[in-house]
Amino acid sequence: MSVAVREPRAVIEQEPVRSRRGIVWQTIRRRPSALFGATVLLGVILAALLAPVVAPYGIHDQVGPVFGHPSWRHPLGLDDGGIDMVSLLMWGARISLVVGFAATFVSMVIGGTVGVAAGYFGGKTDTILMRITDYFLVIPDVPLMIVVAAIWGPSLFHIVIVIGILLWTSTARVIRAQVKSVRERVYVKRARALGAGHARIVLRHVLPQVAPLLIANTVLTIAVAIFDETALAFLGLGDPSRISLGKVIENAFQRAAISTGAWWAIVPPGALVAVIILACSLLGGAIEDALNPRLRVAHLSARTFRLRPLVGRSSDAV
Amino acid sequence: MNKRWLAALVTGCLAAGLAAYAATANGSSASPTAQTGGTFRLGTSSRIDSLNPYVAFNQDAYSMFEYVYPELVQYDKSNRKFVADFATSWKATNGGKTWTFKTRKGAKWTDGKPLSAKDAAWTINTDIKYASGGAANAAGLIAHIKNAKAPNATTLVVTYTKAPGNVLGQFQQFAILPQHVWSKHAGHKGNDLKTFSNNPLVGAGPFKLSKYKKDDIALFQRNGSFYGEKPLVDGFGLRMFSNEDALVSALKTHEIDAIEAVPGTAIKTLKSGFNVRSTAGVDQTDFIINSNPKKKSHRELLNLKVKAAMAHAIDRKQIIRVVFLGYAKPASSIIPASTGAWHNPGVKPESFNLALANKILDQAGFKKGSGGIRVAGGHKMSYDVITPTDVPSVNRTFQILQPDFKKIGIQLRQRALDSTAAFDAITAPNGKYLNFDLAMWDWVALIDPDFMLSVVTCAQYGGWSDSGFCDKGYDSMYSQQQLTPNQAKRKAVVWKMQRYLQAKRPYIWLAQQDAVWAVSKSWAGLVASPQGPFNSINKLSLSRVHRQ
């Protein structure tokens, strides 16, 4: 025991931390798909952040006829309120990203807590928490979102909460698996032997190890959240006073943009959503791959099923 | 609660000076080039919500009843004069308190049983009996009737307690039901009237219902045993679309032959290739201000200065341009201009003038606080606006109002609710109108002004009222116009009431929408009306439609 204490802790603890942290950057640098994803995502975030400064027109200003054609002044034409589409896309991306990040944050907090608790404490805590997680996995999420959004009424806050509450399962599973493996590692065992408290061990030893995976998961969850918000908005359950990308699509659809030939009001917002989701998937997937080749088949899906590691799918087999 | 249905509930009487007795059987016939046969396929984004007249809400349902059930009278082609339907002639005696109708001989229901004046008398008496229960939907139509009798198969005698002014207008909306079918469904104090599915539907109109799938399709076939002029087509169908895009596409791909209400954005595209027709309509959008004098919070909204300022912050031109693409007119009165003489032309829309609005609020002492939002009684002038999700024009209109209101220091937040929930929120709690501040909706008016004027009476609390407006002075004018048989004198009262309402502003009227419909070029013969080509005004439109 005393021998172990004198071992150079710095090396044991921090060495793996540094290399794992580096993985995110390395992945982005080395993989073209990750680089592409990161660049696009950054670009969209920048445009959204700068919308108040660089958006050419206001999103309440009618600058031309209803469904005005694309022109030099309005490269993507005008929407059903005669509002410039380029400006709408920038402001819309802003709201969509806010929903994406906020909902992801909610799901990270819930999923992270559940995952860490289940993985770290194991035993009964683990079993119970994972049963709950299993249940959340089989809830048909889109119908539940619709039901809850309908009961609570459409508002941005409700949407964030609903999406967040439904998306945490994948995070919990990933984190739990990682925590479990980290917990068994030599340096954590030693720290525990040294009498370090639970909180300290989780914060100092476990979290840094899990962080990159958390980042990958975050990026993937953002994609799902943005997808879900777009879907809710399309079904008329979006916040009516906030223009998100989903709302832009819905506005145009409600006023018969397609049958009247105003493709420019409906193609670009959807394409932008697709690009954001694509960028997130590429980036998140690449980090995940780099971190854990065995998880490669594990797969976060916007539509049909959420994270499902192929090998040992049931919770007790991970 | 789409207010469209209100159009069907109570309907108009004659414009002043029209001869109520002048009508005879309509004698017009189709043009010689008309081809008979075929099925006319009509598309709508609205719904026939029920086959049961005691339950139905939507205008489409009442338009259907017009074609499948006998009514005593109908309007003529110009929607002005009453002409024969099931009744061929009528006369009033006993100082207007007794009305005698002569009805058609040898008429039959679609199940082969005879249709006679007895059915009419039974329907009227049943509605009187259950007016406060199962037949509440029809209560307005039989108001002041003491009883109805059918001394023989072709005579109907209706006795009134007081001489009313609009007998034929009410009967024009009154569907006569087959006694042999419905009498089995009048149990439980008439409540069974509401639970009867009425499918298969036994009617006696020019068409009979042959297929009905809720939210999907209603198909009608020509009724060979109809007592009146037979339709030219073999049948017609109403396909109900769940979105306007699919509706317009279906017309373009010739899956349907006509759209009864064309979405504004599609008018331009449809003009090439289809016959697009429009006429001034009776559907008006409104901005509702809770005017309940007992309202507890945000009482500044009862201040007429605040209401006036709001009225001057509304850019009707912009709303008409963007939301209705020009197919609407600025609205100003509870009685739309399209109803003709009943509308008071002196009631003009307020000018869009933000400076004036700001001045009014400044003078009233509402100072601007942080963020440029005014403060009233210690709180910000920031309000929720309740909007129903099924009125498509509301969202865009709100997006136009919101920034302009912000410029006068009033913050608006949209609270979108489905129509039932929206109406609940307006009337809460328990029909007392204490909680809500502002709302937006629309009303479909009728040619006779009575019903529209009634919705702001105190008696309509928990009924049709959606503004909480309650004013004794107004209520006495309302009963005054009801019991004024002289139509010119009644008009004077109606005009005064409109002026009064504009000053008190339970509603700020926004736009009077045109009725716009589109028909394939291979069809002709539809008859125009402010309710569009499929309406509950008369049995003409779909009887006359034909291939060309």
Place this chain on the structure above:
Amino acid sequence: MRGADYVIKRLAFAVLTVFIAVTINFALFRLAPGSAVTNLARVPHATPETRQALKRQFGLDKSKFQQYVIYLQQLAHGNLGISFANSQPVSDNLRTALINSLPMVFLGTLFAIVLGTLTGIVSAWRRGTLTEGATVTTALGFYSMPTHWLGLMLVILFAGVLPTGGMSDEFLVDPSFWTHVQDLAKHIFLPALTLGLVLYGEYTLIVRSAMLETLGEDYILTARAKGLKPWAILRRHALRNALLPIATLVALSLGYIVAGAILIETVFSWPGIGRAVYDAVLQRDYPMLQGAFLLLTCSVVLFNLIADLLYFRLDPRITE
């Protein structure tokens, strides 16, 4: 006995999940603030008598726990209640909607499985080539598109060629069988294609990953070293082993497809189970919503169970 244990455990889990689903379903609709009684007040056209009858039927005058017991009893008798919107039994409404959904979902899924498996295999087999890049990018592209938006794009592309709404031409009076089939085929094409394309992207990625994993195994390397023809390796070794994860994931995803079809059914006005949920929300038809929700959850649980059993049957390594 390998397996008996496993199967029992899985079955027990499925039953437990359904029970939890039923309970949450009850809570969601009955305990949520301001739902039950106010919802009854919202029943369209309800007379006071009807309301009273409904109250009795749902046992709203009793305690929450008694209500829960009543709810379970009703469920056990297969009674999902009466739809507020059209006064028909919810189970009948659901059956009709489900029957309408199935052909569209089946065709779309079939398309996705066939195409997705093919492109997945090709992209894994030709790893590192342009082919891989192209197939993966295409798949990811479709995978990233919002479902309803993809549907709308197809509507734009096929405008005027194919009908964009409904399941059949309702104006066809007494069509012959052949006309009816033709008509249905025309209407089903776009929604099924939308579903197919969306799932195809996903399936390609799954199959590719599964194939890559298998192709990296020792026995494949050995087979390659022995000089076996590529096609033979693919067919005899790789594909057979990759089939396991593919089958499992496909079974898993099936459970969610019906739920996910809401967006497609809304775009194309398809009168299926997704539309039923959507309409029920709009009309505040709570019994219908509750029933549909239960059905969807059960279908996911069922397919999960199938996936588990399939997995167990195909993979001899599982002994638990």
